[in-house]
Amino acid sequence: SYELTQPLSVSVAPGQTARIPCGGDNIENKNVYWYQQKPGQAPVMVIYRDNNRPSGIPERFSGSNSGNTATVIISRAQVDDEGDYYCQVWDSGTVVFGGGTKLTVL
């Protein structure tokens, strides 16, 4: 079965750029979706189809997908960006999530 690999945690200083990777075999051939989840809340989509932002998501959020790695990029990181981030793809008619990455901004 297809697997997505994410680091457990990423830290970034306020105002700097955070990059959260998601590894998968030839993931560049798949559409990747990203979700942010804050404690006690449901996930929120922040990127769809590799590099598109849903309405209401700040322009500071962007995405890339090349080779075996997709990445969500958060520019000018803010404390409010802290949370767990999950990548997601479709594979063989089913949905696969990455294990999640905790983003800390400090």
Add this chain to the structure above:
Amino acid sequence: EVQLVESGGAVVQPGGSLRLSCAASGFRFDDYTINWVRQTPGKGLEWVALINWDGTSIQYRDSVKGRFIISRDNSRNVVFLQMNGLSTEDTALYYCARDEDSGYDHWGQGTQVTVSS
């Protein structure tokens, strides 16, 4: 405003059954595929099942095949997840989520299922 509201979660003994509901409002319900996604405490997201707009296309993750049944009633704007043969491995917060262009653009707040003796 798009809303998804889950209900039906409870504490149940191993081997027991539960039926979860996902009530939708604020959008044309029968235009969308609806999914169930679960999350164990302190752990990640795990896709469970999906049902397309008219119920003719259904998929399950392997670990729930033969035990869970997803269905929908478009006249009532509701999706159900019938869960049978529950085990402790099924303990989780269960979300329903709307599928928009193969991503989940709206989620409910979840309903807790605890399987324990």
